[in-house]
Amino acid sequence: MAFSNGIGVLVILVGCLASGEAAPAAAFFMASPLALGLLMLRSFTFFLGALALTALTKEHGTGSATAVGTARKSLTVLISFLLFPKPFHVNYILGTMSFLVADLIYLQMGAQRAEQRKSAAVHESGPECAPLGNVSEEGEKV
Numbered sequence: 001m002a003f004s005n006g007i008g009v010l011v012i013l014v015g016c017l018a019s020g021e022a023a024p025a026a027a028f029f030m031a032s033p034l035a036l037g038l039l040m041l042r043s044f045t046f047f048l049g050a051l052a053l054t055a056l057t058k059e060h061g062t063g064s065a066t067a068v069g070t071a072r073k074s075l076t077v078l079i080s081f082l083l084f085p086k087p088f089h090v091n092y093i094l095g096t097m098s099f100l101v102a103d104l105i106y107l108q109m110g111a112q113r114a115e116q117r118k119s120a121a122v123h124e125s126g127p128e129c130a131p132l133g134n135v136s137e138e139g140e141k142v
Contacts (some may be wrong), residue, residue, distance in 0.1 A: 005047075067106070074099065 016022040029036040057065040081092075 005050075063110075 013022070016025065029039070053065055053069070056068060086092075
């Protein structure tokens with residue numbers, strides 16, 4: 001993760017230098033230590049988020065990580081509506097209903113898959129069989 005982030009920093013740095021944005025940005029951050037501190041805090045929290053996502057993916061798989069990411073984004077949108085009032089539109093209701101229906105379908109499919117895995121495990125183990133012992137080619141016990 002650190003390697004890919006390091007490459008990303010180099011790509012952004014080259015882009016800023018090529019576009020001429022690096023010098024004004026450096027001057028701004030030199031003049032405003034608070035802005036630099038906030039940028040560092042933001043970067044650190046992004047790093048912690050990436051670590052948490054990596055750990056979640058390793059521990060529980062990509063499905064869980066995706067579900068957590070989607071829930072986080074949904075909560076962000078809902079909190080945004082609470083903190084910054086917006087004019088009402090019917091599309092907001094339709095979008096929320098669509099999201100909830102999709103979540104219910106996802107949960108139902110997950111429950112069905114878990115049940116299938118459970119029943120497959122029972123069928124694979126099967127009833128316990130007694131050992132056959134030595135059997136001749138004709139099928140008679142020796």
